[in-house]
Amino acid sequence: MTNKAPFPLMIICAxxxxxxxxxxxxxxxxxxxxxRPDPYLSNWSQRKEIVIVTVTNSSANPIDAKFDCxxxxxxxxxxxxxxxxxxxxxxxxGVTQFYGEDLVPLAAMKIIGDAEKTAxxxxxxxxxxxxxxVGLIEPSSFKELTTPVCKNFTVESAQAPILLLPLDGDSMRxxxxxxxxxxxxxxxxxxxVRFHLQVFEVMAGQTPITAFRVNRPIIDIPDIQATxxxxxxxxxxxxxxxxxxxxxxxxxxxxxxxxEPNGYATPFVLKxxxxxxxxxxxxxxxxxxxxxxxxxxVANRSSNSSSSSSRSASGPVVAAVPVAAVVESERxxxxxxxxxxxxxxxxxxxxxxxxxxx
Amino acid sequence: xxTWGTHYAxxxxxxxxxxxxxxxxxxxxxxERPSQTEAQDSSTPSTPWATVSGNVxxxxxxxxxxxxxxxSQAGRRPPQLYRLxxxxxxxxxxxxxxxFNIMLTLPETNVTTPSLDNPxxxxxxxxxxxAFGFSSFAPRIGWAQFYLGSHTPQYSALSNSDLPLFGAxxxxxxxxxxIAASGGVVQRAIEPDSARGxxxxxxxxxxxxxxxTAKNDSLTFxxxxxxxRDDKNSLQNNIISITPSRIVDGxxxxxxxxxxxRLRAEEGMMASIDMVFGLTKGMNISAEGAVSxxxxxxxSAVKSIDGNPLDLVTTSRVSTRVDFAGTASFNMKADWxxxxxxxxxxxxxxxxxxxxxxxxxxxxxxIAPSARFFNGDLSLNATVGHRINNLSGTKGETMSQAxxxxxxxxxxxxxxxILGRYSNFGVRNDxxxxxxRIKNISQSFGIEPAIMIDGDAMMHTVNASLGLDTYxxxxxxxxxxxxxxxxxxxxxxxxxxxxxxxxxxxxxxxxENILFTGLFIVRSVGGMISYRILNGDxxxxxxxxxxxxxxxxxPSDQQLFFKAAVRWRMTKTMSFNASYGNNNYTxxxxxxxxxxxxxxxxxxxxxxxx
Numbered sequence: 001m002t003n004k005a006p007f008p009l010m011i012i013c014a015x016x017x018x019x020x021x022x023x024x025x026x027x028x029x030x031x032x033x034x035x036r037p038d039p040y041l042s043n044w045s046q047r048k049e050i051v052i053v054t055v056t057n058s059s060a061n062p063i064d065a066k067f068d069c070x071x072x073x074x075x076x077x078x079x080x081x082x083x084x085x086x087x088x089x090x091x092x093x094g095v096t097q098f099y100g101e102d103l104v105p106l107a108a109m110k111i112i113g114d115a116e117k118t119a120x121x122x123x124x125x126x127x128x129x130x131x132x133x134v135g136l137i138e139p140s141s142f143k144e145l146t147t148p149v150c151k152n153f154t155v156e157s158a159q160a161p162i163l164l165l166p167l168d169g170d171s172m173r174x175x176x177x178x179x180x181x182x183x184x185x186x187x188x189x190x191x192x193v194r195f196h197l198q199v200f201e202v203m204a205g206q207t208p209i210t211a212f213r214v215n216r217p218i219i220d221i222p223d224i225q226a227t228x229x230x231x232x233x234x235x236x237x238x239x240x241x242x243x244x245x246x247x248x249x250x251x252x253x254x255x256x257x258x259x260e261p262n263g264y265a266t267p268f269v270l271k272x273x274x275x276x277x278x279x280x281x282x283x284x285x286x287x288x289x290x291x292x293x294x295x296x297x298v299a300n301r302s303s304n305s306s307s308s309s310s311r312s313a314s315g316p317v318v319a320a321v322p323v324a325a326v327v328e329s330e331r332x333x334x335x336x337x338x339x340x341x342x343x344x345x346x347x348x349x350x351x352x353x354x355x356x357x358x
Numbered sequence: 359x360x361t362w363g364t365h366y367a368x369x370x371x372x373x374x375x376x377x378x379x380x381x382x383x384x385x386x387x388x389x390e391r392p393s394q395t396e397a398q399d400s401s402t403p404s405t406p407w408a409t410v411s412g413n414v415x416x417x418x419x420x421x422x423x424x425x426x427x428x429x430s431q432a433g434r435r436p437p438q439l440y441r442l443x444x445x446x447x448x449x450x451x452x453x454x455x456x457x458f459n460i461m462l463t464l465p466e467t468n469v470t471t472p473s474l475d476n477p478x479x480x481x482x483x484x485x486x487x488x489a490f491g492f493s494s495f496a497p498r499i500g501w502a503q504f505y506l507g508s509h510t511p512q513y514s515a516l517s518n519s520d521l522p523l524f525g526a527x528x529x530x531x532x533x534x535x536x537i538a539a540s541g542g543v544v545q546r547a548i549e550p551d552s553a554r555g556x557x558x559x560x561x562x563x564x565x566x567x568x569x570x571t572a573k574n575d576s577l578t579f580x581x582x583x584x585x586x587r588d589d590k591n592s593l594q595n596n597i598i599s600i601t602p603s604r605i606v607d608g609x610x611x612x613x614x615x616x617x618x619x620r621l622r623a624e625e626g627m628m629a630s631i632d633m634v635f636g637l638t639k640g641m642n643i644s645a646e647g648a649v650s651x652x653x654x655x656x657x658s659a660v661k662s663i664d665g666n667p668l669d670l671v672t673t674s675r676v677s678t679r680v681d682f683a684g685t686a687s688f689n690m691k692a693d694w695x696x697x698x699x700x701x702x703x704x705x706x707x708x709x710x711x712x713x714x715x716x717x718x719x720x721x722x723x724x725i726a727p728s729a730r731f732f733n734g735d736l737s738l739n740a741t742v743g744h745r746i747n748n749l750s751g752t753k754g755e756t757m758s759q760a761x762x763x764x765x766x767x768x769x770x771x772x773x774x775x776i777l778g779r780y781s782n783f784g785v786r787n788d789x790x791x792x793x794x795r796i797k798n799i800s801q802s803f804g805i806e807p808a809i810m811i812d813g814d815a816m817m818h819t820v821n822a823s824l825g826l827d828t829y830x831x832x833x834x835x836x837x838x839x840x841x842x843x844x845x846x847x848x849x850x851x852x853x854x855x856x857x858x859x860x861x862x863x864x865x866x867x868x869x870e871n872i873l874f875t876g877l878f879i880v881r882s883v884g885g886m887i888s889y890r891i892l893n894g895d896x897x898x899x900x901x902x903x904x905x906x907x908x909x910x911x912x913p914s915d916q917q918l919f920f921k922a923a924v925r926w927r928m929t930k931t932m933s934f935n936a937s938y939g940n941n942n943y944t945x946x947x948x949x950x951x952x953x954x955x956x957x958x959x960x961x962x963x964x965x966x967x968x
Contacts, residue, residue, distance in 0.1 A: 027606075032787040034608045039752075042658045042677030048617045052606065097612070101860045106676045107661055118750055121707030122719075123654065123679045123712070126752040159753040160717055164783045164800055165827070167763070173806065177880060179827055179873070181800055183785050187753055204415055205443040205461045209520040210714065211512070214487035216467040218434055226840060227798075228829065230871060233880050233907035234955070235434070236919050237800060243583045247715075258754065259717075264714050 027091065029216030031134050031149045032083045039124040039157045041145045047099030053098045053134055056192065057091045061329040064088055065136040065145050070101050072131040079104075079111045103134060121227060127157040160259025161185050161227075161250050163268045172244075181228045182248050182265055191252045195224040199246040199270075208245040224248075244270040412446035412457075422958045430952030435959065440464045446968075459508060461489040472548040472556040482510075484546035486522050503529040511540045514569040515685050516648045517582040519712040523564055531572040536580065541565040547592035549822075558596060558621050560588035564712065566572035570632075578634040582648075585672075586711045588623035590656060596621040626647035626652040626711035627672050645686040647956040652709035653678045681705030683718070695729040708752035720747045724761065740764040746950070750823035757796060777806040819852040839874040846870075859890030865903070876910030884919075898924040912947030932966040 030053070037050040044050050057063055066086040071079040085108035087100075111119050118126065134150035162183040185193045186352055199219035202211040219235060231237060245268040251259040257263025378533070385825045418440050423433035444460040466473040466485060474481055483490055491507020505527035516884045525542015545562035563586065572755040590596075598619045606612040617765060637643065641695035651668040658677040663669060666680045674680075687700040704710070706719035724743035743761035748754065763781035780803045791797040804825040827844040831837040844916065848867040855861070871878040884903030890896070905917040923937035928933025944954040 030612065032612055037507070040654065040677070041801065042655055042675070045676070046655075047619070049601070049614055052612060052614065056611050097615075106661070118706070118752060121679060121681045121705060122750060122752050123677060123707065124752055126750070127754050157753045159719070159748045159757065162717070162747065162759065162785075164785070165781065165802055167781060173821075173823055173848065174850055175865050175882070176823060176825070177867070177869055179844055179845065179871075181783075182828065183757070183759070184796055184798065184831075186796060203441060204417070205441075206487075207520070209521075210486050210522060212715075213471045214463070214468050214485065215467075216436060216469050218433075220434070228842075229845075230869075230878070230880075233905060233915060234945075236917075236939065236941045261714055261717070264715055265716055288690075356678075 005288065020173060026057060027063060027065065027146050028056040028058070029058075029134060029137055029146045029149050030054045031132070031151050033132055033150075033151045033153050036154055036156050039127070039155045041104075041106060041119065041123060043106060045099075047104075048099045051100050051103060051132065053103055055091055055096050055098065057093045057096070057134070060093055061091065063091045063145075064139050065091055065310040066139050066142075067098070067103050068135050068137045068142075068144075068148070070133045071104075072133070072147070073115075073126075074127055077112055078115055078130070080108050081105075082108050083137065083142050088108075091136075096299065120157055125155045127155050130155050156191075158185050158193070158250075158258050160261070160263055161248050161265040163247065163265045166270050168268040169271065170268075171271045173273055175237070177231045177233075178270065179228060179230050180246060184227050185250045185258055190223065191254075193250050193252060193258055194217070194222070195227070196220075196222045196251065197224055197229050198245070198249070201245050202243040202245055202269070208243070208267060212245045212247065212267050219246075220243075241272055243272060246270060366708075392841040407451045409449045410446050411449070411968060412444075413965065413967045415442075415959065417441045417963040419962075420960040423440045423955065424957075425955035426953045429665070432957055433957065436465060437468050437724065438465070445707045452803065456492050458492040460485075461508075463487040471605055472551075474548060475554075475954040481546055481548075481798075484524055484543055485863065489522060490522070491525075500532040505529070505540065509540065511538065511566050513538065513566065513582045514580065514630060514646055515644075515868065516630050516632070516646050516710065517566065517584050517628065517712060519544075519564070519566065519710065521564070523566075531654055534572050534574070536568060536570050536572045538569075539565075539567040543759075544586065545588075547589070549593060549595055550597075552732050557598070558593055560590065560596075560621065560623055561585055561592035561622075562588050566712070569581050573634075575636045575639075580632055582630045583627070584629075584712045585627045588656070589624045590623040593621070622654055622677075623656040624652070624654060625656055625672070626650065626709055627668050628709075629668065640691040641689065643686070645684070647682070647684045648708070649680070649682050650708045650711065651678060651680045652707070654713065654779075679707035679709065681707030681709075681718070683708040683710070694731065696727070699723050699726075699728045700726075706752060717747075719749050719753070720745060721749060722759075737849055738764070754966075755789060755796065757785060757787050759786075760784040765796075773810050773812075775808045777804075777808075779804045779806075794952070795833050799830045799832075800828070802827045815856055817854045817856065819850075819854075821848075823848045841875045842871060844869065844871045861888045862886070878907070878909045880905065880907045882906075882917075895927045896924065897926075898922070908946070915945045915946045918942045930966060932964075933963075935961075935963040936954060937961045 011295045026120070032052045036048050038044065038047060042221075055066070066083065066088055067081065067281075068083060069081045070077060081104065087102075087105075087108075089102075120243075122310055129152065131150050131152050133148045133150040136145040137143060138145055142216050163182040166172070166178055166180070166218060180197060182195065185195075197211075197219060198217040198221075199218050200211045203215065206215075219232065221229060221232070245267050247265050249263045249265070251263055361432065368456070380654045396464060418438070418868065419435065420434040420438055421433060422437070425431045439538075440463070442460065442462045445458065445532065447455060447457040448454045452715045466482075466487065468485065468487065471486070473485075477485065482488060489508035491505060491509050493503055493509070494507050508522050508524050508525055510519055510522045511527060513872075522542040523540055523542040525536070527540030527542075529538040530536070542564065543561060544564045545559055547561035548556070548559045550556065562657075565585045566583065568580050568582045568725075571578050576773075599619055601614075603616045604614050606614055628647050628648055628650040632646035634642055634644040649667055650665055651672050651674065654677040655672070655675070655677050658675040661674060661678070663674045663678060663680055666674055666678075667945060668680070671720035672678075681704075683702075683704040685702045686702070687698060690697040698888040700784070701721075701723040703721045704716070704718040708718045710716045710718070718817070722743060722745035724741055725739045726739070728737070728739045731740075741761060741763040745759040747757045747759065761783060762780075763777070766776075767777040768776050772945050779802070781798045782932075784798065785800075786797040787795065802825070804823060806821065806823040809818070809820045811820075823846070825844075825846040827846075829840070829842050831840040833840075846867070846869040850863065850865045852861060852863040864884070865886075866883045867881070869880040880904035882903055886899060886901035888897055888899035888930040891898070900921070901923075903917075904920070905921045906914045907917075911958045919939065919941050922937045922938060923935070926934045928934055939956045939961075941959075942954070943956070945951060
């Protein structure tokens, strides 16, 4: 006497079998992916045009399935979706479209090796060539319902330019015509990187970064393809008296910034300087945008003050005094400024003691 | 939004003039005070309960521009620019000191950041071009300072703010400790203006704090925190672009729905620990370690990040990046020599929220020795360093940069001094022969002698400079075209007569840039004359410079620059400067920038201290 399965169980199995056989071959997946998508992973869920999957269910019934996605870089697996974590989709008959967040939810992604650490740190895919593959799988058994469809894409990302010469804090002698130089920017595409040179005057009471943010540039040259630019001969140089702050911005053919932050190189300061003999005779104070040779640019680059407000309970400390004194010539005069003209957060009495001496 | 633009410009001009008149009166009163004080000294000395001191300067620039043909080029400066910098300090009874900081600029000239044509009063004050703030300090207490309005907190190398903050702050240093905190607005909200092409920006609030020891010679230690957040509700319209429904390229069956791209609201926080350890007099070690958590988009989904130490105080999202940074330095300064060694690391995901123009994902170190000999007559400074960019490799090739440089400043005799300088920058990546190879070497060499001869009848000052800049590009494709050299020479002579207050100067310069496409030459010659009158209180001057520039075989461009200036020292504490500059430029090749242009700039400046 043989044991037979209960009749209801046989019916259930038949339905499931028919359903699974019915799912495979009745689902079709097509993949469209931007050839140059945004490198930031968080944008993939918000920009619909980056990746679109169209699923066609040619059956008369909805079919449950999950997406199964893989990302390969240079032929090796870089990331894939965790099958157990992916959402179960009920694919209705007809055509349905899905976008980035549905396909590669970051919470359900597994990134291989060091790439995960890099993704956490930077939030982006490294620049390079990739292959994206997507398919549908059965929610419980993970059996393939469609053959994976793959497309290639390229992530473009480049570092922003770095200013080279003149050095940060360098001096421009009277009559000298500076040659601005910066590093090249290479991206892995055929688009041309162009540079936009901007030079700003630093006016009284401004820090160099403030001048960069709020002034109108006296030199504003876009679409430079080289990595250098001479001070243009049609812009007067003789009368230049104020310190300058300059930078370049890298953009692609569409005007989009290349590199962070926003395509800008960290601005440099270029000072005007009196002749050497005059320097020896002058009482030159330290502080106003002066980057002394050998000092790290982190502390001196941004503002006119020292790295911290220098004051102690024992009494006034002679802090940096923004004094610019020059030789007695026709083009210069002694200016003594209070703490608030240059670095507002320096204690008032640190400069008051200097002013009292005058 | 209420704007007072049409009438407010006039009110701002009135405010500028009123402030100038008030400051002038203060300065004039200060001029009278010595005689009054002398008269009073003989009788009964008295200390006023309120005193005002400080500085004021008011500048006005007027710029005019014409070109031929009309409109072939745009002017480089705004037609008018007015600026007031007013820094008075009000001292009350010797107990309280209130330094004010007032800086007003009219009109807005922002280019890197968005500007407004008719800002309201609040929007005007939040423009970083303007500042209004005061601090309160009690000298007799000695440790408490308050800020209200514009101020720029400075705590440590990695937490220093590049951005002025409009808000409030404190800085207490009781009992050898330091407690400081500030909060306010660092970026104003600006609606997008498609007519002007200016983008939108959210209002960004920033809060900073420091807790540690006050600066001292032995050990200074502190913890710093900086937090900044865009206010998503500060804009009525945060739409950047709207893309209509469209068919996907290459597949007509797939229709993309319409898409709206909105401005991302960012949020960031950094925390650091820093210390300065004084080893001996003139020698110290400083170090700082920081962590940052930066969210590119506040509307992205929440996602916890393992190992994020700031997860307890900020919300981590899928667009959040977390990374570390550190800096260390050794400083040694003796009587005749010094040495500074610095190192800096910024992780790829580190975002210096208070220093928005710093680049991360790099490591660099520098060694900078210096020495002075012969009572300072000979000074030497050198810099050797190395920088590696794109450490993470996420942005193409990792690039390394070598830095070498030095200056020698020698006072040969009382009359003769020479400055020599050299710098060498090399930038390269790891590729060797393909088209993406980067290997550039930029060298700059200069020598600048200066002579000052104090004759019986005249003082002569001669300054010269010779410079050589080379740029070598070793890329297999672009190298030939981008490599170039530049040679330059300048000569300046200034003669000052002793019998009469007359100074005469001449200057000349020559520059040639050897490019792949041709030789570019710039020549200039000029002269100036000035005369002191009224006991040197008034110094008028004139200067004229003629320049020509030639590229290859094209006709030369010609420039004539004329400047007339006068400096008037009205009193010991007040001065007035005026200058008129006229720049006439004629292009040898009319295309593409036109035949010629002419620009005129009048600059007026009044300054006083009181």
